[in-house]
Amino acid sequence: MTSNNLISRRVSNIPTSAIHEMTRLSAKIESPAFLSWAKPTADTPEHIKNAACEAIKKGLVGGYSTNAGLLELREAIVEKLKRDNNIEADPSEILVTIGAIEGLSAAVMALVDPGDEVIIPSPNYSTHSQQVIIASGVPVFVPIIEENGFQLDINGIRKAITKKTKAILFCTPNNPTGAVFEEKELRELAEIAIENNLAVITDEAYEYFTFDDTKHFSIVSIPGMKERTVSCFTFTKTYAMTGWRIGYAVSSTKIIEQMKKAHIPFAICAPVTSQYAALAALQGSQDCVKEFRQKYLSMRDLMCKRLDELPTIFEYQKPMGSYLMFPKILLKEGSDSKSFCKKLLQEARVSTTPGIAFGPTGESHLRMSFCVPKETINTAFDRIKDYFLKK
């Protein structure tokens, strides 16, 4: 028996991550300009770190919390959801999770049976399709409309529904495209979900990072949608808390109770130190969030300006949210985004992520993060310009 035979089909069916491959390859390159990760580069604000230290010193973190998360944290989350997302919830409708990722996994495990189809507007954050595959579900990719700023194709979604469709899973503001799905379309999507008795699972990790006049809208705020929706949020992006691994999901008590059954065998509870840090994040000043947003906005504008100054290599939709953009490669050699990105890394020392990592409709694109210092963007684009001018 080869070692492969020991591995479950669920897991062996998951392709290896192109993001991790680019990270591995980047480690072999001398000082690459690194635009590959969707990770805040700032450190967690001091008042949040201090609150965690206090909780440790007071002896509050040595045990498990209740499985759903500390009550005081869930109460603070309820207030935040009402204030910022127009979502009415009760603490019993909140599950504190290990980042948004574990909330999404628990939602998929609780809602998807083997063979169930899950519609994913694509290009998409690759983890979402992996989560469906782990649950032995079938991801069904519906292209989003690039020419329309990467917005949802509502008719395409309607047409993709079959007897096996169980759920629609999407992310807004979007990774990898930087689109923010419009309220009007999300309301139509809600109607489709109700008409066809579908669940909706959302990833709202970048909720605070929208630009210009664009506003984030939570589909679960529509009356009646909580009964069929799980919306996942996180502290990772909002407060630069990537490594704390803390987020939460909101849904009806009925769904949350079932999600808990998926949460307990994988996690028991979210890390307690991080729960105290999250509480301080919600109760403290929100100025840090405004500062992060302002920073990402100016980095978006810089990246767009540097793209505009290049000869005709890329075409892009201006991102209205997240801190990511997804330019289309206009050169013939760009139709294989993996080879294109490897070449860009090895010959121009710029690390990006190939579009194919975000589903088949991501091909011929690359993802660039503007959540990086100004100098990194300038170095990356100086190098890209030199590389293509020399060719």
Ligand SMILES: Cc1ncc(COP(=O)(O)O)c(C=O)c1O
């Ligand atoms: C769309 C999206 N969802 C979730 C995550 C991860 O969130 P968390 O750290 O809360 O698990 C990321 C991280 O890059 C992301 O881009």
